[in-house]
Amino acid sequence: MKLVTNKKVGDYSYLFFSIIALLPIIFLFIEGKDIPQKDIESWTFVLNDVVPGLLKNSFQLVILSIIGSSLIALPLAFILELTDIPARKVWNVTTVLPLAFPLYVLAFIYVGFFEWAGPVLTFFREAGFDTLGNMKFKNAFGVAFVFSLGLFPYILLPIRLVLKKVDFKLYQASRSLGKSDGHFLKKVLLPLCMVPMFAGCTIVGMEVMADFGAVSVFNFDTFTTSIYMAWSSLFSLGSATRLSLMLLTFSLLLFFLESHISKRQVPLISNESQEAFFKLKLLPKMAALSFLGIVTFFSLILPIIQLVLWSYHAWKNELSANYFSLIKNTLMLAFSVGGSILIISLILVYAERNKHHKRWLPLFRSFFLVGYALPGNIVAVGVFLLFMNILGTSPMEMGLALVIIGLTYRFLSVGHRTISPTARLINPNFEKASKSLGKKRWTFIFKVWLPFLRGNAIYAFLFVFVEVAKEMPLTLMLRPIGHDTLSTKIYELTSEGEWERAALGALFLVILGMSTVLLMSLKGENHAEGH
Amino acid sequence: MLKVTDLSVKRGDNIVLENVNFNVHEHKLISLVGPSGCGKSTLLHSIIGFVKPLKGLVELHGKDLINIPIEKRSIGIVFQDNTLFPNLSVRENIEYGISTWEKGHRDNRVNELLDLVGLRAHESKLPHELSGGEKQRVAIIRALAPQPKLLLMDESFSSLDPVLRHKLREEVKEILKSLSMTCILVTHDRDEAMNFSDEVIVLNDGRVQQYGTPSEIYLRPANQFVAQFFGSGNIVAENCPSKLREGYYHKVEISDEGEVETIVVRKVFSNGFFYYDLQIPNSQTRFNHIACAHDFALEERVKVDLCEAWSFLDS
Amino acid sequence: MKYLSIASILLFTAYAQAKSLTVYTSRKEHLVKDIFKTYEKETGVKINYKTGKAGALIQNIKAELKDPKVDIFMTVDAGNLWYASSEGLLESTKSDVLTSHVPAHLRDRDNRWFGLSVRARTTVVNTNLVKKGTNISYEELAKPEWKGKLCLRTSKKVYNQSLVAMLIGTHGYDKAKSIVKGWVANKVDIFSNDTNVLKAVAAGQCAVGIVNTYYFGRLIKKQPKLPLAIMWPNQKSYGVHINVSGAGIVKNSKHQEDARKFLEWLASDEAQKQFAQVNMEYPILKTAPQTDIVKSWGEFKPNTAFNLTDAGKLQKKAIKLMHEVGYK
CATH class of the missing domain: 3.40.190.10 (Periplasmic binding protein-like II)
Incomplete structure (x- = not known):
């Protein structure tokens, strides 16, 4: 009789590797505990002079962005789910496409658009409106404006999912009980929207805290920009580590808040009724369409037009051999990270196949997947510290491998959650049957298991591919010198205010992003739910 | 009390109800029964106002409802499922329609109704924590809370399992009777229609087939459809023995002294009774759904007695 | 036959690499490309260069310090040059040419880096x-x-x-x-x-x-x-x-002699003219000519x-x- 069964070995290996996966975070804590002597001056400066401002800025930004996004998302959800607005299918797509824009691209588009010498303010000044014409856009309100336009889908989608499940009969029942539309709205519809709205708001909060590129364009100081400043200008790894720990705390707080809120969702039975609740008369219909139009214009149409116009001006100069090497680097990185995540995800999912009843699985699985919940800057510092301790020298010696590992760690969750749900549907009896027929494990894997998951594997690869192409902070911090990608080039150009030159690469990334957003909405997957 | 005159309703391009006429008296429990798609839900919806008729009149206590909005009609409705507001507790659901009442009065009413269905202990629960039967009970008393003039039930028992269905139906019937409520229940279940109501409206293809008491419907079906729907006998087709008249509807009973011989071709046991389909040998004539306590075997010869015969053309 | 061709390729590349320098520079490529080419043409020493942000370059040099692949660090702004030297990344270079061509206030006090152009x-x-x-x-x-x-x-x-x-x-x-x-x-x-x-x-x-x-x-x-x-x-x-763009020899560089010669060349007449011209800067060498546009701005203190x-x-x-x- 075996003392240690294969199953036990499998369990222990999984546990072991999950602890390994947690190492970057562990090292953040280890290194952040004591500050090295040469960093003490920088850290004291950062702690006393910089951090209070960061807290204030972060707080401001999160609150304003949440308010802005909610103001867009809630009415939109009502209009799209509960009324008979025309062209619903079109709006379904246009309200989710803004997710294709990396926030830093939206940021530089609008900073360029609203800058003093730009079209809008110049027009106001020439028309005689001096206060408007000298308006400053580069403040918390400007950032929140951009964030709201880019992040409102994260609130819109959860609310829509809930409203979809509200049976038309409930509305009829309410009317039969003698109550007005307003009463139904107040007592049933709005309360039902609260949980998905708050869950969406925490996700917006997480994205705001994690953003690096957009706030850099606005010259707005946040934890992420300070981590980068400590890393690259102050050359204080100790400060960067400690700032990362602070940001880590906030991110995890928001993450747990979201899980907690989501659990409070009242279970709703799916309903098939297609009927629109509120059939709008002409005036409200016009108002709703205008609102939809305005949101679509600012979140989608204007950014694209501006990008295309700028690209057109710049493309003759920009489209040099240099640009092709940028694209090559971006694609290569995306390809290799996509491939490694695919392989690791498949291994993980296979390892998890008989463990779903085990109570320890969710916790330890989260160790593998935690990278996605954390801002890129933090992951970069953590991975850097890990290898600094393993190698004993600067991890920059690892070259491209460092940034590939960092990105794999960051986006593993994307691959895993695209494959795992379908893999769980595979009946464990298949494998037993295959074994009983005398086939080796590998035969089963290659002839049955993998083919079953082929579609999901392709999707996983594609989703990771796009996320890596768009990613900026981690790539910026861990890449070998001279190895620029589209995103890092955009950072460099936008930090110098060179909007036109940045637009060409940005356009490429946006098109890439749009194809996956469209793919996801066709597949029916909800991006916001899985975050 | 509820008078429907020449009601015609169109859904899309289809005429779903055509020239529907009936009169519902106060304090009566009515069943509206018919096959799927016959328009019974549409009829309910026209009464409550979810649907606007093409032509015709719906009057409640003599008042034309056409211009009265749903909120003001004082007609309650209980659906088949998914009826309770999911974010409100049992108590809050029931209070929903009477939220404008003075607090003491309102609380009394809610307590009274909760006790009626024995759900007082569950008053703080949310709908998803209740069983199917409990949910429907709550839905019914919620509809009753604002003391509507008329209660409509759209297949309200159809999603429950048979035993529960039967039990709940009896319970609700008692409650409605005790409250002297006027109620129209839509169902596709014949047993339900027969057992629940004082009167039955049989609907098919958007037209009223018959309106009468359950025994009238069963014993004297007005036409072929009603007869076949309730399975209570048969029209004699052709080649019938002399005692039977062609084209006539015959009511038969199994009896040792019977004059006509038949063979058992089908046998069903339901609710303590056997129901047989009996075929006259060498003939197309077949009597369906004849009840008898005795256990006959398939292919056994059974004698039947002619009780009554009439032609649909007469009535 | 296969081994012979491999051997000859290795020999060739080894020879080809005999005379070359590696420069890490934060200057924009189009500003330094031509100067490097000129040096190559004149001396046959190939200049391999990598561009990047100063901070990142410094991190990389730090990582390579025990066995550096790089010979020269070239960057803009004295702040960056000071940081590289304070981290011990640059050699103190003895060169009369450099000390005479580059004024004292425009080079490191310990001669670890030298300004090459002034802005x-x-x-x-x-x-x-x-x-x-x-x-x-x-x-x-x-x-x-x-x-x-x-x-x-x-x-x-x-x-x-x-x-x-x-x-x-x-x-x-x-x-x-x-x-x-x-x-x-x-x-x-x-x-x-x-x-x-x-x-x-x-x-x-x-x-x-x-x-x-x-x-x-x-x-x-x-x-x-x-x-x-x-x-x-x-x-x-x-x-x-005023500030400078400048360079220094990386500590433990394998080509110290060649690197010094290159720096001296950069600080001398011909290079200075080109260097200053391409970016409209002021040459470090007082006797080198300024471009016309720059001259038009006049003298200043x-x-x-x-x-x-x-x-x-x-x-x-x-x-x-x-x-x-x-x-x-």
């Missing part, structure tokens, strides 16, 4: 808004008369950090702080690059801005009609703040009292100061 961080005015002959200085711009008229580049750029470091070195921390505070109090408009500062001044959004001379040169070359002109600040006091080594030393203080007064 001035000067005030540029809108000719319609500021009269000729107005007394202008970095300190002057802190006074309330200049409220609403000042445009500056962001404090995050190392050029401004060195400028403020210079002010600290000249006036002491507290006085420097009050000067920068004065800039901020004058509702200064912040821009992400020097060219945008210049454009804003030209458009009238502000009357004066502080930029590096070559940015002015580039813009004026493209759009000569702009109402912009250099007005040299601090001519009555210590002179205009540069700040020779401030040793640029100190710009690096004081950089951290400068960042702290700018943060304290809210200069973004």
